[in-house]
């Protein structure tokens with residue numbers, strides 16, 4: 001059905017283009033005005049360049065069959081090494097100073113010790129961001145990932161307002177547009193964040209990796225084993241060094257989900273910053 005819709009949009013664009021091709025200056029062309037009226041304009045006022053609009057890969061919105069991806073972040077191990085952020089930047093062709101993961105300094109009360117808290121997108125099972133999108137540009141896959149189709153996104157930013165975790169970022173500039181060759185290499189999954197100026201981006205759990213049973217790049221890059229990633233259906237997560245039962249890890253270490261009371265049902269669990277084996281250092285990570 002969606003493919004059919006894409007085809008009709010393409011046909012419409014092609015029809016418009018061919019309509020223009022046959023016209024000479026002085027001939028008129030019928031167009032739809034922003035207020036919904038049909039207007040006739042001189043064909044010489046029309047820019048003949050019609051961009052090649054990529055077709056969305058809607059079929060992969062179904063996700064990896066049988067999987068339910070889940071992440072666990074162990075706050076007791078995080079030293080703000082920043083390697084997750086740099087790996088995320090590299091994976092998504094972002095400038096070095098930007099990534100989809102934030103690492104915030106947290107302190108629960110005056111008398112408790114501060115700790116570092118990495119925050120990716122939580123890929124909520126009840127995602128408010130998806131509900132508000134007026135054009136179906138952001139969506140939930142069956143494997144748990146919340147994706148964005150940047151070719152469909154109109155940049156209204158409703159989803160940024162709806163996300164209670166500030167997981168989404170707006171692409172204001174052109175400086176990190178993907179080069180054509182790089183784009184071809186990675187745009188093979190609809191849930192992969194890609195860079196289109198004036199649209200919204202976020203952590204995507206690296207679907208180009210996870211669909212091949214590989215760990216997301218932030219998980220692999222962390223030298224302290226902070227991130228675990230796996231499949232809730234199999235009840236298994238791994239940080240690259242150790243593979244453990246998800247249910248047991250959460251039960252034994254008192255795992256919780258951030259702002260659970262909002263009802264968003266995040267797919268990211270946190271383990272509390274208890275029994276730390278190193279002192280907290282308020283230093284910025286090396287780049």
Ligand code: SF4
Nearest residue numbers: 121122123124129163
């Ligand atoms: S963390 Fe925010 S952007 Fe990510 S799925 Fe949840 S509501 Fe949406």
Ligand code: SF4
Nearest residue numbers: 133153154156157159
């Ligand atoms: S900014 Fe894009 S993804 Fe977000 S709600 Fe608007 S159209 Fe949807």
